[in-house]
Amino acid sequence: MTGFLALEMRRSLRDARYLIIAVAMPIGLYLLFTGLFGAHGQRAQGLPQPVELMIAMIAYGAMWAVFSATGPRIAHERTIGWTRQLRVTPLSPAAALSGKLLTALAAALPAMALVALTAVVSHHVHLSATQWLALFAAMWAGVVPLALLGLAIGYLAGDEIAFPLTMALYFALGALGGLWIPLSVMPHVMQGLAQSLPSNGVAELGWRIAGGQAPVPKAVLVLTVWLLGSAAAALLAYRRRGTRSAH
Amino acid sequence: MASGRTDSISAPQLTPGPAQTAGEDRPAVWAAGLAKSYGSTVALAGLDLHVAAGETVALLGPNGAGKTTTIGLLVGLLTPGGGQVQVYGQSPSQAVADGLVGAMLQDAGLMPGVRVGELLAMVRGLYPGPLPLDELADIAGLGPLLGRRADRLSGGQAQRVRFAAAIAGDPLLLVLDEPTAAMDVQARRNFWEQIHAFAGRGRTELFATHYLHEADDAADRVIVIAGGRKIADGTPAAIKANFGDRQVRFTLRHGSPALLAALDGVRAVDQDGARVTLHSGDPDATVSSLVRSELRWSGLEVGGPDLETSFLRLLAGQS
Numbered sequence: 001m002t003g004f005l006a007l008e009m010r011r012s013l014r015d016a017r018y019l020i021i022a023v024a025m026p027i028g029l030y031l032l033f034t035g036l037f038g039a040h041g042q043r044a045q046g047l048p049q050p051v052e053l054m055i056a057m058i059a060y061g062a063m064w065a066v067f068s069a070t071g072p073r074i075a076h077e078r079t080i081g082w083t084r085q086l087r088v089t090p091l092s093p094a095a096a097l098s099g100k101l102l103t104a105l106a107a108a109l110p111a112m113a114l115v116a117l118t119a120v121v122s123h124h125v126h127l128s129a130t131q132w133l134a135l136f137a138a139m140w141a142g143v144v145p146l147a148l149l150g151l152a153i154g155y156l157a158g159d160e161i162a163f164p165l166t167m168a169l170y171f172a173l174g175a176l177g178g179l180w181i182p183l184s185v186m187p188h189v190m191q192g193l194a195q196s197l198p199s200n201g202v203a204e205l206g207w208r209i210a211g212g213q214a215p216v217p218k219a220v221l222v223l224t225v226w227l228l229g230s231a232a233a234a235l236l237a238y239r240r241r242g243t244r245s246a247h
Numbered sequence: 248m249a250s251g252r253t254d255s256i257s258a259p260q261l262t263p264g265p266a267q268t269a270g271e272d273r274p275a276v277w278a279a280g281l282a283k284s285y286g287s288t289v290a291l292a293g294l295d296l297h298v299a300a301g302e303t304v305a306l307l308g309p310n311g312a313g314k315t316t317t318i319g320l321l322v323g324l325l326t327p328g329g330g331q332v333q334v335y336g337q338s339p340s341q342a343v344a345d346g347l348v349g350a351m352l353q354d355a356g357l358m359p360g361v362r363v364g365e366l367l368a369m370v371r372g373l374y375p376g377p378l379p380l381d382e383l384a385d386i387a388g389l390g391p392l393l394g395r396r397a398d399r400l401s402g403g404q405a406q407r408v409r410f411a412a413a414i415a416g417d418p419l420l421l422v423l424d425e426p427t428a429a430m431d432v433q434a435r436r437n438f439w440e441q442i443h444a445f446a447g448r449g450r451t452e453l454f455a456t457h458y459l460h461e462a463d464d465a466a467d468r469v470i471v472i473a474g475g476r477k478i479a480d481g482t483p484a485a486i487k488a489n490f491g492d493r494q495v496r497f498t499l500r501h502g503s504p505a506l507l508a509a510l511d512g513v514r515a516v517d518q519d520g521a522r523v524t525l526h527s528g529d530p531d532a533t534v535s536s537l538v539r540s541e542l543r544w545s546g547l548e549v550g551g552p553d554l555e556t557s558f559l560r561l562l563a564g565q566s
Contacts, residue, residue: 003372011360080356085412088322088343088350089373 001095008103013110018068022111026061027118030054034123047211050123054115055206056179058139061111063173063199066147067166069104074154075162097151097238104147108140127210135209142202142223146173148230149198155237173199195219198226273336275300275420275451276321280330282475283316290316292475293330298453300335300419303446305462305469306455307486313475314455315353318424321453322350334420342420346374349418351409351426357397363408364393367415374416386444387411388437403434410438414445421445423454427461439465463487488528494550495525495533502542511536 012018033053047055077083086096116132119125127135150166157165174180176190177199183191194200195218204219278296282289291313298304306314319325320332323340334342342348358366364380367389371377378386384393387410392400397408406429413421423442427435442465446452456462462469463483471479471486479486492514498521499507507516512529523544527533530549537544 001373003369007358007361007365007369010365011358014360076359077356080359081352081354082356082358084324084352085355085357085409087324088348088352088355089370089416090344090346090375091373092344 001091001099004091004095005099005102008099009106012069012103012107015068015073017072018065018107018111022061022065022068022107023114025064026057026111026115029060030057030115030118031122033057047207048125050119050125051127051210052182052207054119054123054125055135055139055210056203057115058112058206059142059177059199059203060174060179061115062108062139062143062202063146064170065108065111066104066143067150067170069107070100070147070150071153071157071166072159072163074100074151075157075159078155079159093238100151100154101147104150105140105144108143108147112136112139131209131212135206138205138209138215139202142198142205145198145223145226145230146202148227148234152230152233152237155234155240173197177203179203196222198223201226273300274298274333275302276332276334276453277336278317278320278330278332281317281320281327281332282329283313283320283325284328289475291320291328294472294475294477296332296470296477298451300451301449303452303465303467304454305466305483306453306472307457307459307462307469307490308455308472309457312457312472314457314472315424316475317472318350318352318422318453318455321422322348322352324352346376346416347419348422349413349416349420350422351413351424353424353428355409357400357405357408357412359398361397362393363389363395363397363400363411366397366408367393367411370412370415374418376417377415378417383411383415386414386441388441402429403431406430406434406438407441410441418450420451420453423452425455425457427456427458435461459487459491463491492526492528493530494548495527495530495537496546496548496550497523497537497544498546499523500543500545502540502544506540506542510540 030053034050037049037053074083087093091099113136116125116136149169153162153166153169176194177197178186178194179199183194183200186194195204201219201223205215205223208215208219274297276296276298278294281291281294281296283291294313294317296317306317308314316325320327321334321339323338323343332339335347337345337347339348358369361369367383368380371380371383377383384390387407389407389411392404392408395404397405400408406426410426413423421442426442427438430438439461442452442454454465463486466483469479469481469483469486470477471490479489499518500521504516504518504523507513507523507525510525511532512527513525513533514528515526517524517526525533534547534549537547
């Protein structure tokens with residue numbers, strides 16, 4: 001199990017799709033947005049621009065990290081028969097499934113940390129050690145529902161559509177969840193939708209912690225509902241496809 | 248070609264032993280009345296199977312005979328619709344979980360994005376007593392492949408790596424589903440040498456094939472299945488005598504067709520105008536007696552064994 005996990009993680013770090021979209025893109029967007037909107041203005045959350053955008057991009061990068069390590073990859077492995085081959089080794093299906101989840105979560109950490117590092121270096125973002133710790137812990141836990149959603153897609157979708165599907169979901173959750181545009185400039189209806197999305201929930205946890213506040217119960221509730229829903233979806237998808245042969 | 252392998256074959260045990268038999272006598276594979284259907288399609292219709300530890304057994308049959316289904320059931324990828332199956336006295340899933348089984352499946356792939364060496368090291372780590380990596384690379388003839396990306400191999404190279412992955416755990420039972428399907432003659436020969444190098448270490452092997460000559464060359468015992476049933480079980484020589492009919496074809500120029508059936512070794516005669524096809528268990532004897540006969544003929548051809556025809560004849564004889 002540990003060898004399997006280690007190899008899966010090593011493999012994630014070499015994946016070009018992960019490196020470009022989950023690591024390089026949020027850093028680039030962070031530098032672009034702070035440049036465009038000015039580093040000094042305050043946005044709706046009451047946080048300095050560089051802090052608010054940092055948290056949005058941490059959420060954004062973490063989201064693609066867990067998606068790229070699950071949906072498209074699992075769908076591809078099912079198609080080429082690696083899933084079947086692994087099934088005839090002593091690795092239990094439960095270990096294979098949890099290995100995928102842990103790998104996805106591990107892949108989120110470098111993506112999150114590098115955005116934070118960029119913010120610290122380029123805009124001298126300053127948070128207390130406790131805040132950094134709480135921020136990372138809360139946001140990391142917050143992407144668990146997204147990782148489970150990725151697992152469900154991986155076991156349900158075919159190889160052809162898994163990548164465009166996760167990609168579309170990633171952009172939709174990013175744009176509609178207020179990671180690109182602040183919620184305050186959205187129409188009222190859109191704000192309500194945004195607050196029910198897990199992408200916004202993850203960022204909301206970060207914004208609150210960086211602002212020195214406790215996370216809003218609403219964001220926690222939204223993420224919990226998404227966690228239960230996507231866990232159920234992942235389990236059903238896995239039982240439907242993951243344990244059976246291709247025939 | 249099977250140097251180092253004993254060719255003396257004990258009479259196959261055809262009666263399934265009790266599942267509880269413990270210790271050395273415990274069969275590698277024991278199945279009784281194994282059945283499996285996909286919707287209304289019956290893939291297996293009550294198969295009995297008994298493979299003693301240390302045997303090399305071929306599962307021979309035409310496409311659609313139920314070979315892949317049988318193997319899926321033996322490695323726990325499928326659950327039987329009826330009957331029982333045990334591998335070393337345990338359920339197939341348990342035997343796989345305990346690392347007793349290695350399998351080379353027909354449509355299985357390799358982990359993408361990693362090197363062959365990394366992949367095999369990981370697979371070895373899943374088993375309690377794996378083969379040392381250098382021995383593994385040696386048996387499977389990997390050598391320079393270890394540093395290559397597993398998803399950038401040619402078909403033949405990938406096949407070797409898949410074989411290596413199947414034996415990485417040094418399993419007691421190695422199951423192979425038409426392992427040489429995509430190989431050329433030379434690759435096929437090398438491959439069987441590698442299999443025998445592994446099996447020579449006292450391992451049990453069960454492989455599916457639709458080539459009679461492959462079953463003949465590589466197996467101690469051949470089980471013939473067709474239509475989801477076992478239709479024969481015996482030594483390669485016995486199976487070949489029953490199923491290895493060859494075709495002696497020629498154009499009959501002069502003489503009575505009634506004489507054809509009396510030629511040595513002839514089991515059946517087909518005639519299409521003047522073109523004659525003799526189904527012979529011994530083509531040498533058939534041709535010799537043809538030459539000695541008063542028949543006039545031209546355009547002689549001797550064809551290889553035609554399994555499909557043999558299966559059809561045998562199935563027709565059974566029903």
